[in-house]
Amino acid sequence: MAKEKTRVKKRWFHREKQLNRSAAGNGLLFFFMAFCGVFMALPLVILINNALKPLDEIFQYPQTIFVKNPTFENFKDLFVVMSDSWVPFSRYIFNTLIITGFGTVGHVVVASLAAYPLAKHKFPGKNILFSIVVLSMMFSYNVTQIPNYMIISYLGINNTYLALILPSWQFGMGLYLMKQFMEQIPDSLMESAKLDGASEFTIFWKIFMPNVKPAWLTLAVLQFQQMWGNTGSMFLRSEKLKPMQFALQQIAGGGAARAGVACAVAFVIALVPITFFLICQSQIIETMTSSGMKE
Amino acid sequence: MKKKKKMTLARRRAITGYLFIMPWLVGFCVYYIKSLFMTIQFSLSNVSVDPKSGYSAAFAGLRNFKYILLEDGKFNKILVTSLRDIVIDVPLVLTFALLMAMLLNQKFIGRTIFRAIFFIPVIMGCDAISDAIAQARQAAVGGISSTSAAITESSASTVNLDYYVALFKDIGLPSSIIDYVVGAVDRIAEVVDLAGVQIVIFIAALQSIPSSLYEVAKIEGATSYETFWKVTFPMVMPHIITCLVYTVVDAFASSEIVQYSYDMIFSSNSYDYGSAMALTSMVVVCLILFIVVAWIQKHTFYYN
Numbered sequence: 001m002a003k004e005k006t007r008v009k010k011r012w013f014h015r016e017k018q019l020n021r022s023a024a025g026n027g028l029l030f031f032f033m034a035f036c037g038v039f040m041a042l043p044l045v046i047l048i049n050n051a052l053k054p055l056d057e058i059f060q061y062p063q064t065i066f067v068k069n070p071t072f073e074n075f076k077d078l079f080v081v082m083s084d085s086w087v088p089f090s091r092y093i094f095n096t097l098i099i100t101g102f103g104t105v106g107h108v109v110v111a112s113l114a115a116y117p118l119a120k121h122k123f124p125g126k127n128i129l130f131s132i133v134v135l136s137m138m139f140s141y142n143v144t145q146i147p148n149y150m151i152i153s154y155l156g157i158n159n160t161y162l163a164l165i166l167p168s169w170q171f172g173m174g175l176y177l178m179k180q181f182m183e184q185i186p187d188s189l190m191e192s193a194k195l196d197g198a199s200e201f202t203i204f205w206k207i208f209m210p211n212v213k214p215a216w217l218t219l220a221v222l223q224f225q226q227m228w229g230n231t232g233s234m235f236l237r238s239e240k241l242k243p244m245q246f247a248l249q250q251i252a253g254g255g256a257a258r259a260g261v262a263c264a265v266a267f268v269i270a271l272v273p274i275t276f277f278l279i280c281q282s283q284i285i286e287t288m289t290s291s292g293m294k295e
Numbered sequence: 296m297k298k299k300k301k302m303t304l305a306r307r308r309a310i311t312g313y314l315f316i317m318p319w320l321v322g323f324c325v326y327y328i329k330s331l332f333m334t335i336q337f338s339l340s341n342v343s344v345d346p347k348s349g350y351s352a353a354f355a356g357l358r359n360f361k362y363i364l365l366e367d368g369k370f371n372k373i374l375v376t377s378l379r380d381i382v383i384d385v386p387l388v389l390t391f392a393l394l395m396a397m398l399l400n401q402k403f404i405g406r407t408i409f410r411a412i413f414f415i416p417v418i419m420g421c422d423a424i425s426d427a428i429a430q431a432r433q434a435a436v437g438g439i440s441s442t443s444a445a446i447t448e449s450s451a452s453t454v455n456l457d458y459y460v461a462l463f464k465d466i467g468l469p470s471s472i473i474d475y476v477v478g479a480v481d482r483i484a485e486v487v488d489l490a491g492v493q494i495v496i497f498i499a500a501l502q503s504i505p506s507s508l509y510e511v512a513k514i515e516g517a518t519s520y521e522t523f524w525k526v527t528f529p530m531v532m533p534h535i536i537t538c539l540v541y542t543v544v545d546a547f548a549s550s551e552i553v554q555y556s557y558d559m560i561f562s563s564n565s566y567d568y569g570s571a572m573a574l575t576s577m578v579v580v581c582l583i584l585f586i587v588v589a590w591i592q593k594h595t596f597y598y599n
Binding site for chain 2: 026132136142147155177252273274
């Protein structure tokens with residue numbers, strides 16, 4: 001009898017092990033991720049350290065990864081250079097906010113609006129339209145630069161914010177992403193809302209958008225990153241309209257004398273998208289608890 | 296009045312559908328479709344610079360396509376290499392991204408930081424940042440001799456591998472070791488770099504799986520292996536297609552063939568050949584993509 005008891009106990013223990021990963025397995029996974037993570041984080045670590053290095057350490061050869069005497073000298077220099085730019089520097093920041101903000105929000109709204117009927121309605125031409133979207137994603141932006149420029153100047157929005165903002169709303173990728181996620185939402189959810197008298201827009205805004213929150217946050221992160229990286233040098237000629245990235249690149253391009261400033265610039269440019277990503281990521285985690293879907 | 300009543304429900308719904316799409320469609324037609332048509336037009340004609348109207352395009356039939364496919368020595372070869380690279384990369388990227396997403400979706404200390412770390416390559420790959428990094432590096436190492444033209448050229452690809460290699464060289468490792476390791480790690484680095492967005496998409500997909508399914512699986516006594524194949528994988532399947540398309544688009548945009556057509560346009564100033572190249576490669580990749588997606592879609596499980 002005692003033997004049987006131990007056997008039962010052993011089996012139960014074995015089972016528990018399968019359900020929840022063992023401590024060793026967890027440790028192994030953590031190690032694996034840490035290994036990959038170190039490799040991926042290295043550029044950022046060097047970026048941050050470089051920004052904090054005094055000039056003599058930046059020019060040191062061979063270079064070191066970690067800073068020995070951290071200093072904010074580079075940032076101070078950056079502020080000095082920034083303060084005597086041609087147009088006040090706050091203007092560049094304002095431009096970036098406008099372009100990135102409208103580009104991101106507009107794209108998420110327009111793409112979600114368009115994705116909703118593509119995912120959940122039936123109408124003629126739907127499949128053709130969707131195929132064209134996929135096709136358009138293949139169309140490399142680099143190769144079509146000349147037609148793009150001609151269209152923008154034909155529309156008369158050359159050298160305005162619109163030249164950067166409007167085309168960004170129609171990137172095919174966002175529509176594609178939103179459509180794929182909206183397709184996953186059960187029809188019954190839509191039908192019950194309809195029975196309760198909700199209009200199409202209410203269904204879209206109050207039911208679909210909250211349920212695909214992870215998707216549109218992902219999209220926002222992507223779009224933000226893309227708009228943030230846009231220097232707009234192709235369409236914006238007026239100095240007053242140029243975004244911050246352009247000004248910072250000009251500052252950083254000043255040769256060896258500006259090496260420290262250039263490191264600080266790289267840090268500043270990289271910092272904002274990463275922060276935005278972190279904020280969005282924490283939001284994505286919260287969605288899980290708030291979506292109350294029961295089939 | 297009577298006419299209004301005749302409108303069927305399906306018709307009304309179609310109209311609402313179009314209304315929702317309208318803001319997107321208008322811009323899409325004006326901007327993207329038009330540039331597509333202009334590129335097609337250029338690829339079919341003999342483009343030359345004209346001092347009065349900017350350019351002149353005389354219709355030349357399929358001459359450009361004939362040239363790039365039959366006479367141009369490099370095009371076919373580069374196209375095949377690019378396709379091969381994409382075919383090798385895509386399954387690796389998808390597997391890696393799904394694996395990473397599942398790991399990052401679990402609860403452990405420092406999860407947010409890890410997620411951010413895996414997104415770093417995407418952020419670093421963006422033009423402004425990679426330019427800034429390259430500039431900072433050039434200023435520190437290359438000194439005055441470096442020109443800004445060289446910087447922009449070296450940061451044209453999204454995979455900033457040169458930067459890593461230069462980094463290790465700067466630290467002082469012998470170059471033979473670096474070459475060997477780079478050769479071996481080349482693909483891996485590319486895969487990891489390409490997987491950033493896919494990881495985020497997969498995390499979002501995993502988040503949208505109802506937790507009740509996992510509870511049921513647990514109650515029924517499924518092992519985690521079984522849970523993966525019977526719950527997670529089928530539920531994520533539609534998003535595998537999403538990621539597949541994204542990966543192909545991404546890999547294609549940074550592939551050699553696009554770079555070659557870009558060079559053709561902007562270095563050799565032959566817009567007609569370049570357009571024809573871009574179109575040909577695009578059609579080939581799209582054809583393959585559509586076939587693969589259709590095949591996967593057949594085997595995909597849809598929740599409703």
